[in-house]
Ligand code: ADP
């Protein structure tokens with residue numbers, strides 16, 4: 372489902388963020404991506420979501436070589452990928468409903484469908500009673516859950532999260548991870564970047580580790596899962 376083959380990324384200015392990275396995440400898997408700040412986690416997620424392009428190597432999503440995806444085709448590939456950011460990037464001027472509806476509006480979904488799907492997404496994260504609120508009226512944990520609802524509203528097969536629990540206390544962090552676990556049980560492939568090793572240790576999932584742009588040996592890399 373997500374396949375990296377000899378992927379390197381050098382940013383303009385010469386900084387090597389990723390160096391010959393290889394790994395494979397299967398459909399229906401949930402995996403963590405760990406490593407210190409600056410190790411290359413965000414860069415790796417940006418290559419999957421086509422926010423950045425590799426300097427060398429190939430990224431395959433659902434068997435599609437992203438090097439062969441041109442800028443016009445990017446939105447179609449992105450539909451398969453829900454992304455959750457640490458700072459959730461909600462639009463303050465808009466209600467919770469509008470924030471969650473945004474990906475569907477961009478896709479051109481019919482308005483009857485939009486309302487139905489936004490309600491379903493907010494129901495999944497337990498925020499249906501906040502549908503008319505503005506983000507500033509919500510707690511940090513609630514804002515993060517709105518970000519999650521927005522990421523899953525069009526039922527993408529792949530969910531990426533970049534430090535989704537970075538600003539949350541341990542209890543709320545576990546709650547968010549349970550949500551990811553729940554989506555995963557329903558078939559979504561999930562990749563969560565985090566530097567919170569305590570959190571990773573409490574969940575029994577595969578963990579990929581980046582160190583200075585290199586992927587450390589992954590004991591479960593070949594066929595073990
Ligand atoms: P992480 O998410 O693990 O903290 P990043 O992928 O954000 O790591 O960054 C990896 C390295 O690449 C860092 O040294 C960072 O400063 C550098 N980097 C990230 N984005 C850019 C960019 N747009 N331009 C130049 N360097 C970048």
Ligand code: ADP
Nearest residue numbers: 382384386409413414417423456457458533534
């Ligand atoms: P986040 O934690 O949300 O990824 P960052 O502060 O790491 O936020 O990065 C914010 C933006 O700046 C990102 O788009 C990243 O690619 C870019 N960036 C990160 N490090 C550098 C850098 N050394 N030089 C230029 N841009 C960078």
